[in-house]
Amino acid sequence: MHEQTIWLPLRATAFTEICEACEDEHAERGGLRPTVSGRLPIHDRSGWATCPRGHTMRVLRMGGSMPAGALR
Numbered sequence: 001m002h003e004q005t006i007w008l009p010l011r012a013t014a015f016t017e018i019c020e021a022c023e024d025e026h027a028e029r030g031g032l033r034p035t036v037s038g039r040l041p042i043h044d045r046s047g048w049a050t051c052p053r054g055h056t057m058r059v060l061r062m063g064g065s066m067p068a069g070a071l072r
């Protein structure tokens with residue numbers, strides 16, 4: 001399983017994203033897309049989120065110190 005990364009805009013403190021690992025498993029079943037929601041305090045640069053089925057993903061805040069090309 002590859003590691004998922006969620007990029008948060010500079011001022012965002014909450015997010016809801018698709019869990020790619022769940023989506024892969026549910027692709028053939030259809031239905032609601034599996035999502036993961038979480039919060040990141042405004043002064044934190046990174047954190048972790050866990051979807052309802054236990055997949056872990058990194059949460060990183062976009063910022064001026066981010067290395068060039070990090071979003072490719």
Ligand SMILES: [Zn+2]
Nearest residue numbers: 019022051055
């Ligand atoms: Zn998941």
